[in-house]
Amino acid sequence: MRFPTYDEAEQLKRTWTDKFVRVKPGHAEYERFAGKIGRVVTVNYGGKALVDFADGAWYDIPATSDYLEVVPDEEAKGKFDATANSAQKLPGRQG
Numbered sequence: 001m002r003f004p005t006y007d008e009a010e011q012l013k014r015t016w017t018d019k020f021v022r023v024k025p026g027h028a029e030y031e032r033f034a035g036k037i038g039r040v041v042t043v044n045y046g047g048k049a050l051v052d053f054a055d056g057a058w059y060d061i062p063a064t065s066d067y068l069e070v071v072p073d074e075e076a077k078g079k080f081d082a083t084a085n086s087a088q089k090l091p092g093r094q095g
Helices: 006-016 028-033
Strands: 020-023 038-043 049-050 058-062 069-070
Touching: 006 038, 020 028
Parallel strands: none
Antiparallel strands: 020 038, 020 069, 038 049, 049 058
16 A cells, blocks of 8 residues: 555545445454444544544554545444543543
């Protein structure tokens, strides 16, 4: 994957940020995410989507339709728990 220009990275951010996604099959390095739905937190300037799978970590996955597919909000509603980690717009109080 080639390194995107600044404008290309900004376009990727607008396209992918805050979308529910699923990793497409056929990429052995991402098989551990098979069947899981995640939320794209942002896209970095290397062209990688930072995806939150509600397991306490974010994973960088190329922000292209070759690797990711958008999941409709209705389908993701029961399969993604936004409160399972700290990647929330307004996290609950801790302690």
